[in-house]
Amino acid sequence: MxxxxxxxxxxxxxxxxxxxxxxxxxxxxxxxxxxxxxxxxxxxxxxxxxxxxxxxxxxxxxxxxxxxxxxxxxxxxxxxxxxxxxxxxxxxxxxxxxxxxxxxxxxxxxxxxxxxxxxxxxxxxxxxxxxxxxxxxxxxxxxxxxxxxxxxxxxxxxxxxxxxxxxxxxxxxxxxxxxxxERERVQEQERGRIARDMHDVVGHSLAVIIAQADGARYAARGEPEATQAALATISATARSALADVRLLLAQLRHSESSAPQPMLADLEGLYAQVRAAGLALRVDVDPMPPADVPAALQLAVYRVLQEALTNAIRHGSGGVDVTMRWLPDRLHLWVSNPVAGPAAPSVEPWDAGQAAEGALGAGHGIVGMRERARLVGGALEAGMVGEAWIVRATFPFAMEPSA
Known part of the structure; x- marks a missing residue:
């Protein structure tokens, strides 16, 4: 009543x-x-x-x-x-x-x-x-x-x-x-996580597809084999993105489901997509990551790298360098690539503001990277240093004691 x-x-x-x-x-x-x-x-x-x-x-x-x-x-x-x-x-x-x-x-x-x-x-x-x-x-x-x-x-x-x-x-x-x-807060956090995943998946896949499509268009007449390879990469990337999007939408419909998330072992597939897009990628990992890295940290590192490499495909004018330094209690990650267009003022990465983010048109992506790093207790800084765009992140973690 x-x-x-x-x-x-x-x-x-x-x-x-x-x-x-x-x-x-x-x-x-x-x-x-x-x-x-x-x-x-x-x-x-x-x-x-x-x-x-x-x-x-x-x-x-x-x-x-x-x-x-x-x-x-x-x-x-x-x-x-x-x-x-x-x-x-x-x-x-x-x-x-x-x-x-x-x-x-x-x-x-x-x-x-x-x-x-x-x-x-x-x-x-x-x-x-x-x-x-x-x-x-x-x-x-x-x-x-x-x-x-x-x-x-x-x-x-x-x-x-x-x-x-x-x-x-x-x-x-x-x-x-x-x-x-509390349930509403958790649901809102989950929606935000899914939205960030959707942004990362779609943004990265579309960047690869656009790069491959441009390459196939230029090679259509003189290099038919390159065109076929580019079309195959476009097809594989689109199918992978479609599967990821369907998975994320399923999570929206059924929030209780726990879908598998990308981990450090999946980085090689991400690197392969970047190289297939025609970008010269150099990866330096020293030393190798430990065997018991927390799953939340692995997901955060994957998504940050995915967004940083997507921005490099969209706005970079050359190769991209990825450096990972695994220390006993933290991970230092650097991603660097030259930026096309006029050189930006030489500033420290942590002093770069929203103007630099807007210049790259990647404001939402950078905000998402910072949020992912913050959620696992880390920090991320991004900005121009000379003519290169630098993304620097630190991820602390606690090692599990050996049995």
Whole structure:
């Protein structure tokens, strides 16, 4: 059910349970009360109305604590107007006070607290008011005080139990909200990772295809064999890119699936694609990587190299040099290639700003490389040094102890 301010949203079965409990309560209380007052009394109708009011308050306690509290007060006033002593129907008052503390708004919460205190005073005044006004009945003061304390304790106990339940419900809701926010954060991170993978896969593959297509166009007449080789490379690269894109889209549709990710062993295939695009690639790895490099680090290194080599294919004017230095606790990676066009100012890589990135038209790619390095605790810097574009990255890692 929808909330309209006064009413709380409840499931249909909850409403049915509350109405059923209230109906049974009213059907039990009416004959009991009529037996006490006598079936032939003139206040039979008043007694029935009183029981129905208490039953209505019980039925409304969860759906609308405010209306339930008001109905309980009307029922209590009716009971006093009929000059009826406290009886079994007053059990509904405790259920209503519990509900105001457990389910009511802040205003209803404090109205329930005030009603418990005021109600204790009203009950005492109702039971001992006339006697206490008599000068000769001061001996009833201790008994009246005891009734006041007992009534206040009973009413406030019901309210306090509801307040504790309210705190528990709020804590569980806060925990659910926190878990939902954490799931959304993880999902957003996963979407970002997939978007970066999509950018790397498509960008690199298209760069290779464009380079091969240009080479095939120039060699179409004089070197038919080179044309055939270029077309074969284009076909293989396109098929590989299509398979990677389908894999990434499958991850978007089924986020729980864990698709295999490229590792250091796949770098040779990446190098082969770059060389097939006509770029002179020189790779220097010293020493060789250890056997237990973390998978997250391997993926980050692969994606950074893929983006750096893609930029070299797009904007480079010559060969590209890749240097990897594996130290006991970190990896140093350098990628360097000359840039076509006018020479950029000679600046240190870590001082190169967004203008240099925009000059290469690779702002998103560089941001992605930096983000990948940051996610594994590393850092990446990119910029012009003379006429060469330099990408320098550092990836720290902890080695697993040997068995």
């Amino acid at each position: 929808r909330s309209s301010g006064i009413f709380r949203p409840l499931l249909p079965y909850q409403v049915a349970v509350d109405v059923t409990v209230a109906g049974v309560f009213g059907l039990l209380c009416i004959p009991v009360e009529l037996t006490v007052v006598g079936w032939g009394r003139d206040d039979v109708l008043g007694t029935v109305i009183m029981c129905l009011l208490f039953a209505a308050a019980l039925a409304l306690r969860r759906l609308s604590p405010l209306l339930a509290l008001g109905t309980a007060w009307v029922a209590a006033i009716t009971q006093m107007a009929l000059v009826r002593p406290p009886s079994i129907v007053d059990i509904a008052i405790f259920a209503v006070l519990y509900a105001t503390a457990a389910y009511g708004s802040v205003r209803v919460y404090w109205l329930g607290f005030a009603s418990a205190i005021v109600g204790a005073g009203v009950i005492t005044a109702y039971l001992f008011g006339e006697q206490l006004l008599s000068v000769s009945s001061w001996a009833l003061l201790p008994l009246a005080a005891a009734v006041l304390v007992a009534a206040g304790f009973a009413l406030l106990l019901a309210w306090t139990v509801g307040a504790l339940v309210r705190t528990s419900l709020r804590a569980r809701q806060t925990q659910r909200d926190r878990e939902r926010a």
